[in-house]
Amino acid sequence: MTQTVTFSKALPDSYSLESYKKHFADFHDWLGRSFSQHPVNALVKARARFIDEVLVQLWHKYELHKSKDLSLIAVGGYGRGELHPSSDIDLLILADGRLSAAQQEAIAQFITTLWDLRLEVGHSVRTVKESIKLGKDDITIATNLLEMRLLTGNKPLFEQLQFEVSKDSFWTSQAFFQAKRHEQQQRHAQYHGTAYNLEPNLKANPGGLRDIQTIGWVAKRHFQTRTMRELVAYQYLTEDEYQELMECEAYLWQMRFALHMEAGRNENRILFDYQPAVAERLGFGADGKASVERMMKRFFRTVQRVSELNEMLLQHFDGSILNHKEKVKTLILDDYFELQGHLIVARDNAVFARRDNLLRLFWHIANNSNITGVHSSTMRLIRQVRRRLMGDLQDYEACRQLFLAIIRHPRGMDKAITLMHRYGVLAAYLPQWRNIVGQMQFDLFHAYTVDEHTHRLLKNLYKYTLSEHESEFPLCSDIVRKMEKPELLYLAGIFHDIAKGRGGDHSELGAMDVREFAKLHKLSEFDSKLIAWLVEHHLLMSVTAQRRDIHDPAVVAEFAEKVRDETRLNYLYCLTLADIRATNDNLWNDWKGSLLRELFLATQKAFRRGLEKPMDLRDLIRENQSEAMPLLLKQTFSESEILQLWSRIKADYFARYSARQIAWHCEHILRHKNPDEPLVLISKAPIRGGTQVFIYTKDQPKLFARLVAALDSKKVNIFDAQIMTNKDGYAMDTFVILEQNGEAVNSPSRQQSIKRALELYIQDKPDLSRQKTKLSRQMRQFNVPPKVVFLPGNTSKRTMIELAALDTPGLLANIGEVFQRCDVNIHAAKITTIGERAEDFFMISNSDDQALSSEQQSALKRALIEQLSQQTEG
Numbered sequence: 124m125t126q127t128v129t130f131s132k133a134l135p136d137s138y139s140l141e142s143y144k145k146h147f148a149d150f151h152d153w154l155g156r157s158f159s160q161h162p163v164n165a166l167v168k169a170r171a172r173f174i175d176e177v178l179v180q181l182w183h184k185y186e187l188h189k190s191k192d193l194s195l196i197a198v199g200g201y202g203r204g205e206l207h208p209s210s211d212i213d214l215l216i217l218a219d220g221r222l223s224a225a226q227q228e229a230i231a232q233f234i235t236t237l238w239d240l241r242l243e244v245g246h247s248v249r250t251v252k253e254s255i256k257l258g259k260d261d262i263t264i265a266t267n268l269l270e271m272r273l274l275t276g277n278k279p280l281f282e283q284l285q286f287e288v289s290k291d292s293f294w295t296s297q298a299f300f301q302a303k304r305h306e307q308q309q310r311h312a313q314y315h316g317t318a319y320n321l322e323p324n325l326k327a328n329p330g331g332l333r334d335i336q337t338i339g340w341v342a343k344r345h346f347q348t349r350t351m352r353e354l355v356a357y358q359y360l361t362e363d364e365y366q367e368l369m370e371c372e373a374y375l376w377q378m379r380f381a382l383h384m385e386a387g388r389n390e391n392r393i394l395f396d397y398q399p400a401v402a403e404r405l406g407f408g409a410d411g412k413a414s415v416e417r418m419m420k421r422f423f424r425t426v427q428r429v430s431e432l433n434e435m436l437l438q439h440f441d442g443s444i445l446n447h448k449e450k451v452k453t454l455i456l457d458d459y460f461e462l463q464g465h466l467i468v469a470r471d472n473a474v475f476a477r478r479d480n481l482l483r484l485f486w487h488i489a490n491n492s493n494i495t496g497v498h499s500s501t502m503r504l505i506r507q508v509r510r511r512l513m514g515d516l517q518d519y520e521a522c523r524q525l526f527l528a529i530i531r532h533p534r535g536m537d538k539a540i541t542l543m544h545r546y547g548v549l550a551a552y553l554p555q556w557r558n559i560v561g562q563m564q565f566d567l568f569h570a571y572t573v574d575e576h577t578h579r580l581l582k583n584l585y586k587y588t589l590s591e592h593e594s595e596f597p598l599c600s601d602i603v604r605k606m607e608k609p610e611l612l613y614l615a616g617i618f619h620d621i622a623k624g625r626g627g628d629h630s631e632l633g634a635m636d637v638r639e640f641a642k643l644h645k646l647s648e649f650d651s652k653l654i655a656w657l658v659e660h661h662l663l664m665s666v667t668a669q670r671r672d673i674h675d676p677a678v679v680a681e682f683a684e685k686v687r688d689e690t691r692l693n694y695l696y697c698l699t700l701a702d703i704r705a706t707n708d709n710l711w712n713d714w715k716g717s718l719l720r721e722l723f724l725a726t727q728k729a730f731r732r733g734l735e736k737p738m739d740l741r742d743l744i745r746e747n748q749s750e751a752m753p754l755l756l757k758q759t760f761s762e763s764e765i766l767q768l769w770s771r772i773k774a775d776y777f778a779r780y781s782a783r784q785i786a787w788h789c790e791h792i793l794r795h796k797n798p799d800e801p802l803v804l805i806s807k808a809p810i811r812g813g814t815q816v817f818i819y820t821k822d823q824p825k826l827f828a829r830l831v832a833a834l835d836s837k838k839v840n841i842f843d844a845q846i847m848t849n850k851d852g853y854a855m856d857t858f859v860i861l862e863q864n865g866e867a868v869n870s871p872s873r874q875q876s877i878k879r880a881l882e883l884y885i886q887d888k889p890d891l892s893r894q895k896t897k898l899s900r901q902m903r904q905f906n907v908p909p910k911v912v913f914l915p916g917n918t919s920k921r922t923m924i925e926l927a928a929l930d931t932p933g934l935l936a937n938i939g940e941v942f943q944r945c946d947v948n949i950h951a952a953k954i955t956t957i958g959e960r961a962e963d964f965f966m967i968s969n970s971d972d973q974a975l976s977s978e979q980q981s982a983l984k985r986a987l988i989e990q991l992s993q994q995t996e997g
Contacts, residue, residue, distance in 0.1 A: 128157065128165040134176055138184050140239055143177075147240060154208055155384055158404065163376045170206040171197075174242075178214075179275050181236055185229040187276075192219035193226070194276035196284075202270035207376070208383035209390070212237070213267060214246040215254070219280055222248065243389055251284045255293060262302040265294055266340055270349075289347060296345040297445055304437060307337050315708075321563060321570060323422070325379045326391045330426025332379070334433040335372050341440055359444070360436055361503075368432060371425045377405055378422065393422075398565075412565045416624075423561030423572050431506070431546065439499035456487055467491075468498040475508040478516055481548055482525035489532040489539035497542060505546050516552040523644050526552060531610045536585035544578050555621045555636050562624045566905070568957045570707040573623045580616045583701035584609075598720060599700055602693045611650055614640075615657035615698055634659035657694055660685070664699040668718040669955045670925070670964045673725065674779050676740055682722065683729045692730070696723045712865035713812030714842050721811065743778050750782030751789070758790050768793060771851045775950075779845055780857075784810070788855070792819055798853075801885045805874045809867035813842055813859035816877070820885055822854045827949050828939030833884035834860060835933055837877045839868065844952035905929060905959040909991035911984045913975075921950060921966050922975040924983075928991045930961040938963070941990050945983045946970040 130150050135142040150173055157166055175197075182188055182195055199213040200206065216230060230248060237244045249257070258265040268288050273281040287293060294302075311329045314320060326332045339351045342359045355365050381404040382390055385397045393401065402414040454462040459474050460483070461467075467487055474480050484501070488494045497505070516522045529535040529543075543549040550557040559573040569576060586592040587603040603609055614637065622632030634655040641651035663685060671678045686692050700719060704711045748769070755765050768789055769777075777785065788804070795802045801820035818830060827846060834841055843859035860877075861867060868874055907929040914923040928934060935954065942949055946969060953964040969975050975983065 126162055126165045128161045128169045130169060130173055134180055138181065138236075140236075143240055151208065158380065158384070159406075163373060163380050164205075166380065167205045167207055167376060170208065170210075171201060171204045174201070174206060174212055175274055177240075178237075181233055182275055185233045185236075187226075187229050187233060190226055190229075191277060192280070193217065194278070194281045195274045196276075196281060197272045197274055198267040199270060202267065202272045204272065207380050207389075209243065209386070209388050210383070211243045211245050211389060214244060215268075215271065216246065216248040217254070217277070217280055217284060218248060218250050219277065220250065251280070251287060254284060255287050258288070259293060262299075262306060265299070266303070269340065269344060294344065296341075299344045300341045300437075300440065300445060303337055303341050304441075307334065307433075321419075321565075321572075322392055322394050323426075324392050325375055325382065328426065330428075330430035330433070332372065332375050334429050335368055335375075338368070338433055338436050341437065345440070345444065359440065360432075364432060364436070367428065371429050371432075374421065374425050375429075378418075381405055395565075415565050416563045419563040419565075420561040423563065427545075427547075427561070431502070435499045435502040435506075438496075438502075442499065456491070457483075460484060460487055462491070462494060463498060465493060465495040466498040467494050467496075467501065469501045469504055472504060475504055478512075478519050479521035479525055481505070481508065481516060481551070482522050482529065485539045485543050485548065486525050486529050486532070488542060489529055489535045489537065492534065494538070496538075497546070502546065505548070509547055509551055512551055515554050516548070517554075517643065522552065527610070527644060530613050533588065535610075536581050536613055540581055541578065544574065553617075553621075553640075556617075558625065559621060559623060564623070566957075566959055568707060568710070568960065570709075571705075573620050576705050577617065577620055579705035580619070580701045581613060583704050584612055584616055584697065587697060587701075596700070598723070599697045602697055606693070608650065611654050611657075612694055612697055615654050615661070615694065616701065618654070618658045619661045619698065619702065630659050630661060653691065653694065656691060657698055660695065661698055661702060664695050664719065664722065665703060668722045669715065670953050670962065672779075672951050672953070672966065673718065673722045676743065676778075679722070679725045679729055683726045686726060689727060689730050692723065692726055709865065712861055713809060713867065714859060714861055714865075715812070717812035740778055744774055747777050747780070747782050747785060751785040754782065754786035755789055755793075758786075760790075760793055764793060765789065771849050771853075772855070773847060773850060776847055776855060779847075779951075784815070788817055788819070795819065801882055803878045803881045805868070805878055807871075807874075811859070812867070813861050814868040814874075816858040816860055816881070818854065818856045818858075818881060818885070820854055822848050822852050823885075825940060825943045826854055826885070827856070828936045828943060829884045830856060830858070830881065831935040831939055832933070833880045834858065834877070835936060836884075837880050838863060839877065840956070841935060841954050843954065844949075846949040846951060848948070907960050909988045911987050913980050913984075916974060919974055920972065921968055922980065924965050924967060926961070926963045926965070926987065926991075928961050930956050930959055934961055934991075935963070937990055938965075938987065941983070941986050942967065945979070945986055947975070947979075947983060948972070 130153050132146070132149055132153075135146060150170075154166060154170065157169075178195065187193060187195070194217040196202070196215040196217055197204075197213070198215050200210060201213050206212070218226075222230070234244060234246055254264075254268065258268050265288075268284070271281075271285070271288075310327055310333065314324070314328050320328065324331060338360075339354070342354050342357070343349065343351075346354065346357050346359070348354060348357075351365060351368065354360055355362055360368070378393065378401060379391065381401045382393055382397055384404065385400045390397070398415045398419070399409075399411055402418040403409045405418055407418045408414040451464040455470075456462055456467070459470060459477075459480050461470050467484060469475070469480075469484075484497070484505075488497075517526065529539055532539070540549070543552075547560075550560050556574065559577070562573040564573065571579065584603075587596055587599045588609070593600045603612070606612065618633045618637040618640070620629060620633065621636055622629040625632060637658050638651055638655050641654060646654075663682070667673065667678070667682045671682075673679060686695065696719065700716070703715060703719075752762070752765065756762065780788070787806075791802060791804055799821070801818060804815075804817040804819075806815040816834075820826075823829075827844075831841060839860040839862060841858055841860055843857075845857040847855045849855060868877065907927065910927040912925045912927075914925060916923050926938065939949070942965075948968045948970070949965055950968065951966040955962045955964075967975065969979055
């Protein structure tokens with residue numbers, strides 16, 4: 124039974140706004156103190172009783188109790204007698220007919236007083252007939268009426284409404300169930316069908332409080348009960364399932380209660396802002412990120428349990444209670460399972476006494492495309508046997524054979540792997556997978572928990588095999604179709620992040636895990652080494668493409684040396700693409716896709732030429748010039764004009780751009796008549812997935828800082844920069860930009876606006892001491908200490924430097940100003956944003972066009988850290 128807890132202080136004898144506000148403040152303080160002393164369900168009921176007292180006293184104050192034709196009724200959550208610290212108070216004032224003017228005035232004063240007390244009140248004034256009519260038309264109103272509770276007033280009138288609501292003419296069980304299921308499906312779709320968002324809504328997310336309530340609503344409507352507990356007697360759910368639901372609800376209630384106390388309002392999204400304080404209130408400690416990750420891991424595991432129970436019980440209600448007389452076509456699959464309609468069903472309640480049948484079930488799902496899901500009775504058996512497992516399923520040889528059969532099956536990564544993940548069988552099979560279930564990553568880069576991210580990666584890999592996704596991933600689709608063993612790619616996907624949260628390098632630890640897996644599952648030595656290499660180096664291609672100059676043959680040669688052969692390259696490319704796309708829906712864009720594709724093709728070309736015969740830089744320059752020349756000659760320029768221009772341009776330029784880009788730049792430079800005015804070109808169509816901005820102007824101090832400030836003012840993201848100065852002192856700088864949503868800048872008016880801003884910042888020399896833009900709500904929760912690392916270079920003329928810092932507004936412009944103060948020239952930049960973290964790579968030189976000395980590196984490092992630390996603190 125629920126423990127009863129009551130606020131001991133009595134309401135003031137007579138109403139005054141000040142005395143009531145003081146009473147409310149005292150009650151709120153008491154709730155806060157009581158949170159660590161009493162069960163949360165007792166506290167939410169205590170607040171409901173507290174509000175009951177207030178409403179009844181105010182009802183009397185405005186003499187509404189003298190109106191014998193009125194009832195004051197609590198509906199919705201308040202009707203259940205449950206109110207969190209800032210929950211809405213939903214009221215129905217039920218009238219027996221038209222209200223008099225005096226009654227209308229009294230009700231208006233009553234509601235106004237509640238608003239004056241800062242209560243979030245939702246109210247309606249209706250007759251029984253109006254309530255029933257509106258309830259028939261609106262499932263939300265109908266649901267609220269199911270849980271109504273009389274506070275004061277005309278009891279027979281209240282009972283009349285109760286009677287009308289209980290009739291089938293109001294809502295039949297079948298219609299109500301279908302409406303609530305549709306409502307839930309729509310709600311889940313808003314969250315992409317997953318509960319694993321890192322700032323989840325405790326009520327609305329899949330597996331949240333609404334899903335628990337939906338289980339109860341549909342059954343309560345059918346059985347005419349008021350509590351979830353009563354449904355056990357109707358065999359709708361077992362005693363264990365009821366207790367599990369109550370445990371899950373209690374944890375979600377604890378989080379919601381603490382969240383309301385911290386936010387001071389009816390906030391149901393557990394935002395990054397509140398997570399550390401809520402974790403501390405719940406007893407997870409005060410050590411920031413670690414406390415949050417402990418709290419959220421339990422949250423994600425809780426909502427997974429709720430989702431499973433919700434799916435099972437709603438399916439059970441639909442098939443076994445509402446439609447139990449309907450005959451379903453049955454097909455026997457083997458001695459253990461049969462197909463009923465489109466659901467797989469265990470033929471015997473003891474079927475999972477043979478542990479390998481847990482895997483055989485999912486092999487059938489992979490093997491038979493007519494199977495759409497698991498029957499609720501079999502889900503119940505899976506849940507029961509899962510709790511009784513004494514070890515890992517992989518301990519059994521028969522289970523190992525079936526697991527590999529699923530991984531190797533052409534449809535194994537379709538419904539089978541998803542349902543294995545959803546029903547906890549993957550965690551029961553792989554002990555390492557259990558560790559990552561619900562493992563949160565407290566940053567803005569990873570939008571999902573580790574297990575959900577990995578599941579999404581596997582689904583991306585599976586898409587490569589489907590013809591309907593061929594146009595989406597043409598290169599990957601072609602590669603995977605030709606793979607002899609795509610299952611090695613799937614296994615690398617399963618293990619690539621499996622060691623996260625264990626301390627140490629997760630790539631190295633994951634590679635060790637997969638070697639043990641390969642040994643246990645008797646994979647060949649070659650396969651074992653390939654999967655382990657992929658896991659250990661799964662970030663290599665992403666890091667190289669996004670943080671290095673992949674147009675430099677030396678960078679490609681270094682990458683190829685690490686990869687070694689085309690087989691590894693093929694697997695790594697497919698894994699990398701799937702990994703990035705599964706990390707965060709907002710991170711992928713055509714620019715990243717273009718970088719990875721170019722690195723893949725350049726490395727493939729290097730392998731086919733032979734690593735001992737890499738392309739010489741001079742060969743590349745000659746090749747690009749020979750292809751650009753005829754393109755320019757077609758524009759009526761003479762060869763001498765072209766060669767004269769090229770003689771002023773440094774050789775590096777011709778290695779960094781394609782022939783078409785060289786022709787585009789040079790055509791406009793040759794037509795540009797006023798050398799004192801800047802030339803700004805913006806590509807009309809995306810180039811390599813991004814919009815290219817080319818600037819040709821006389822070099823000047825702080826030019827890089829001015830250019831990035833101009834682009835920053837137009838709210839575009841910079842992903843790449845090539846900074847170059849001609850032999851005659853003209854800058855030839857190129858930026859690749861994208862809109863905030865990751866799309867190329869396609870609007871002509873938008874392009875013109877960016878062009879004008881760049882020209883203005885170059886010519887008018889605006890004040891670069893911009894007003895500091897406030898950090899976003901999410902960014903304020905993160906601390907990324909500035910880090911400066913000098914990398915070993917391939918030449919004595921250039922220094923490579925990598926910066927990591929919080930991605931604050933104006934970061935690039937500030938970096939540019941520091942470079943200018945330290946007499947440092949920028950030649951190339953790679954701009955990478957990983958959630959809240961900016962990781963930027965620059966190729967630089969000193970004022971003598973040489974690599975920085977040790978002393979110059981130390982001075983630059985100090986200046987950068989000082990500047991970036993001030994920016995973060997500001």
